[in-house]
Amino acid sequence: MRAFTITADKFTAENIPHCGNKFLIGNGYFGIRGTMEEYTKEHMPAVNMAGIYDKVGDAWRESVNAPNPLSTYVKINGKKLALPDAEPISHKQELDIAKGIHTRCTTWQTEGGEVCVTCERFADMARRNAVGMRYTLKTDFDCTAEITTGIDGDVWDINGPHFVKIDTASRGDIEAVSGTTGEKGIIVTAQECVSYRFDGEINVRCGEKQVLKTITFTAKANTEYCFEKTALIYASCDEKPCTDAADELNYADLKREHIAAWERIWDVSEVEIDGDDEAMLALNYSIYHLNCIAPRGLSGISIPARGLSGQVYKGAVFWDTEMFMIDYYIHTEPAVAKTLLQYRIDTLCGAKTKAAEYGLDGAYYAWESQEGGFEACSDYNVVDVFTKRPMRTYFRDKQYHVSAAVVYGIMKYINATGDTGILSEGALEVIIECARMYRSLLIKKADGSQYEIRDVVGPDEYHERVSNNAYTNKMAQFVFKTAYDMIKALDNDSYDELNKRYDLEKLLDVFKDSYENMYIPQPSEDTGLIEQFDGYFKLEDVSVDEVRSRLLDPKEYWGGAYGVAADTQVLKQADVVAMLSMFKNDYNAEIMRKNWEYYEPRTEHGSSLSACMYSLLSCHIGNPDAAYPLFMKSASADMNPGGKEWAGGIYIGGTHPASEGGAWIVAVKGFAGIDIADGELVCNPNLPKKWKKLSFKLMFKGELYCISIENGKGTINKI
């Protein structure tokens, strides 16, 4: 693996939230935001736990942040070096994505002279419960120094506090803080052991919410004073209990094993791009993020839309996973992809419950899925900036396309891994139940001949309650056809077995009727355009900038009933274009081009899921240079500040793994043109001009391949 480093050279208070995301470390069990050790709640530090949720009162249910074992600050001659009182004079923050190690180096000016703190830390990729941290203090003058480090149970929450009880303890060399959640009584514990090799007076305090250890000593000028911390984070609901103890771990050993684990990942995952270091860095940085959040060796969880960067979007799992992230795992570490799908299989019951709630048959997956498939999405998902009232949104009720995304994810997995066994392990039931849900959505006019689906929210959430959304109808048809084909493909024994629970003959008839008679908006004969939904072309045709200029408040929501985009053709994100990029074999290049050209200037790209879809379609129609800036936007979603952080009064910042997964899809399926044809990997590359060579590895049906594209030609070699 070559060296890839992400750096911030300057301290800017307003970039603290952004850096918290940009410099995230994580190991799939938890994510640790890229905040400084001395930060307190207002700067949003977090050790965000995967798959643990809690609800306080009427507030949104959200993921839980663990007690923070990194909490550390320094006092020099009695004066604390932390915001808001002390701003650094120099500050460097660095992420070594090859090794998964975060480093900071910060200098403060004090009355006596300069004080410098460096700290490296990692979320252990080899032992999921472990965190390592090495903290060094150096001054350029003699002084009295105090380093206070410990575990802070007074964590940052959006809709907290989630710990109704906090226990603090110090025994021997170990300190621990355990928080108990209110809803389910889950105990989340952070445990630490601190070691150092200099003289100092030590003092340990167990407070109500913190355990803090203060080392007081006389610091000599230009001498490094260093401590190492090994910490463990675990929860009472863990499937596999943590068997380590913090004082038995050694920092150097942990670090070595951690780096080795990342090396194994990069050995398969690294993408090389000759001629475009910027793109190569952005894409590998995207891959880094996808690995920080991959649930390895865990079950019952999937990946939240904001990864493990905090509680935004409630720490919930969206269609993002199956649509944009899973492809990377399918082709690099299929076991992770299977874990993601297993989550959907395991939460079928939640999806059935939701369907029943809306009077539908089958399975309607949650728009914002928490543990057990619990639907976390509220009927009021946006706040009106003018009245401060919650606004009734229809994400929960009418984004039916989430069920299709689950089926789509399953089929991508099966087609690329050949693992049809998953069907009998529950995936076929998921497919059938999703198809049953779509069936119950179908309506026909009294004198009509085709099935319609009315009153939906498509991917473009700015237009709510629309009918015959091309994307939704096409995906429903895909689900019907998939269910039909998968039942038809069953061997006799499996058929008979499944037939005990379903009347399969009847289902086959029903699904066939459904996909054959589904109304799919077709390209207009005149213009080649596919209407996004009934009546879309009658909406005001106005530019994105014009719509933006109508905002009365920058945080105002663009969609909903009266948002600035609602009655215009301006859309939030790829919708028809998403459909075309997913079903490229059903449309000719001319149709795809015309629709791309129509919809792109009308797209706000207000979702990080948008750019990659446009980029991918651009590749499909042979225009990689138009695809390139959208690819870069997608790959860099978390690298640069200025992203969309508000939607109608709700903070929506965090990492963007779907965008990063989407960038990987564009590189592999777009630029490299990797596809599966007749069950074989094929490569029809279309590289951007400045890319001399693109090479990467890919898992396909259990084998690892090396793909290399150069001089317009692609080679696929089994390793």
Next chain:
Amino acid sequence: MRAFTITADKFTAENIPHCGNKFLIGNGYFGIRGTMEEYTKEHMPAVNMAGIYDKVGDAWRESVNAPNPLSTYVKINGKKLALPDAEPISHKQELDIAKGIHTRCTTWQTEGGEVCVTCERFADMARRNAVGMRYTLKTDFDCTAEITTGIDGDVWDINGPHFVKIDTASRGDIEAVSGTTGEKGIIVTAQECVSYRFDGEINVRCGEKQVLKTITFTAKANTEYCFEKTALIYASCDEKPCTDAADELNYADLKREHIAAWERIWDVSEVEIDGDDEAMLALNYSIYHLNCIAPRGLSGISIPARGLSGQVYKGAVFWDTEMFMIDYYIHTEPAVAKTLLQYRIDTLCGAKTKAAEYGLDGAYYAWESQEGGFEACSDYNVVDVFTKRPMRTYFRDKQYHVSAAVVYGIMKYINATGDTGILSEGALEVIIECARMYRSLLIKKADGSQYEIRDVVGPDEYHERVSNNAYTNKMAQFVFKTAYDMIKALDNDSYDELNKRYDLEKLLDVFKDSYENMYIPQPSEDTGLIEQFDGYFKLEDVSVDEVRSRLLDPKEYWGGAYGVAADTQVLKQADVVAMLSMFKNDYNAEIMRKNWEYYEPRTEHGSSLSACMYSLLSCHIGNPDAAYPLFMKSASADMNPGGKEWAGGIYIGGTHPASEGGAWIVAVKGFAGIDIADGELVCNPNLPKKWKKLSFKLMFKGELYCISIENGKGTINKI
């Protein structure tokens, strides 16, 4: 006719708009608001024309106000006696509803002493173009007086100015002002002749927009100086041109003929209530208003929702006419009722155009119908008080029940008059085309057995885009059944004739299938309640007062997507209860009672159409005393100030003829219990406690009947 007088004894500036409505005079060709002669535009004086519309720029199309021939003011010793400089010290405004004469008597205090003006005026019920006015000045001191009277073409408009050209003229004894509308070039003229019998210097000025005649004279103390004005109002689009000239008319003759015409009306229309003078006054006042706006001898027009009181609701015709007003005319002056229906027959083309606009078959009548059936309702019918932006409303698109109201009006007319001839004159085509429209709304679930109608706005406009609104579905079924029955009832010749244009056999099949398989929400077995629409009972169940308390702005709209009522069970107006009161024979008294009791406390009665429906149902279930306050509310809609004058930033004040027609329906069909059974008039009275006797006349199948109810018994005698 006994003497009925409506009076206001005090001047209050804030009541000026209310008095403009309360003291309206009119003759069906125009209405004259009850404003004072010296008022200018800000006080909303208007001579509001029936059936003449104009549109300025992007503003709403609305009815046109004629040049005002009543404009008159007085100067005493050079000082003008008019607002805002001179407020009266005493003021009395009176409406003699028996004679249709408006009188005002106002005294001002000036430096020299008191000045008193009296003025009587009428909108001529015998000659539709004529206006009579007698104006008297008296002072209690000698002074120099100037009376300026004339025609003011600078009229008050909501979305004007509508006159792009104004001509003023003075020839001989006649002055005239003609305004030409911008859209259609219609010329609306007011012509006047002024006569007086005292010495004075006269001066006539033809200005750009006014013709003003000033009489300057020395007024002696305690001497009356009087002038009389005969005026004519006419328009270039009149079917029958005005053949009179203002100088050939004599005030006394006009007045005598006018009173005689009102006497003929009251001879049929007066309702007597022994034991309740207040109710008798309110009801006859309601009847007065219905007569001020009745289109007699006119064609191509109907009655706007705000009568002829101005441009509110664009001067457009709503379902109000067929649902609430037509009953009175059917039973007192069927020719007027037929004119109203003829308007719908004549505007079938407009209704077909609207249906086609929405991709529907048949006829979809305008929610706000102007000439030719032109749909005046905008997609944005309310203004957001917080952002000042227009709000997307669905009145225009989805209040499908207006077409059913037209059919319902036709059937009420036919059943009460026996005039089946109207069917072959176009009414049957209206019924068939409305049924075809509803047919094209019907949908069925892929595996469903009944037809549904989704995504509608029912009478309760606070809940938009609902599905299976009980009222709408029931009315659609009524239309299907009516169309089926009316085709079945055709004689052979008529059938063959109509069969040339329609495939009647097929229509019969389709309409039968439609009404037989229509889904109508049924009373719950547990509670007896009928759900207003799918999911209504799941909405927040909260009181009207609680919802009101959530308003952040008193002018805020309650409905729409985010209004305070939208996600609650609080409704604007009778919806399920309207259905029950109209289809009382389809439900037992217990069901009707349970639903009344459930829905009434949840009803804001934010529409003047609401109270009468609740009142009527209360009579049907044998509870006239619960009906009584709602009846009084309905009958007094224009008598008392404090009515709802704003909806989301839009002024909605004016007269309430539907409420007044509703009061008449309650008195006759509710309290008197008049019904048609087996083609005969029957009477099942249910009088409020304090009513000793109720008597009135009624036209039925061409004969006049006298109905008298006393001691719990009703008698019906042919006259």
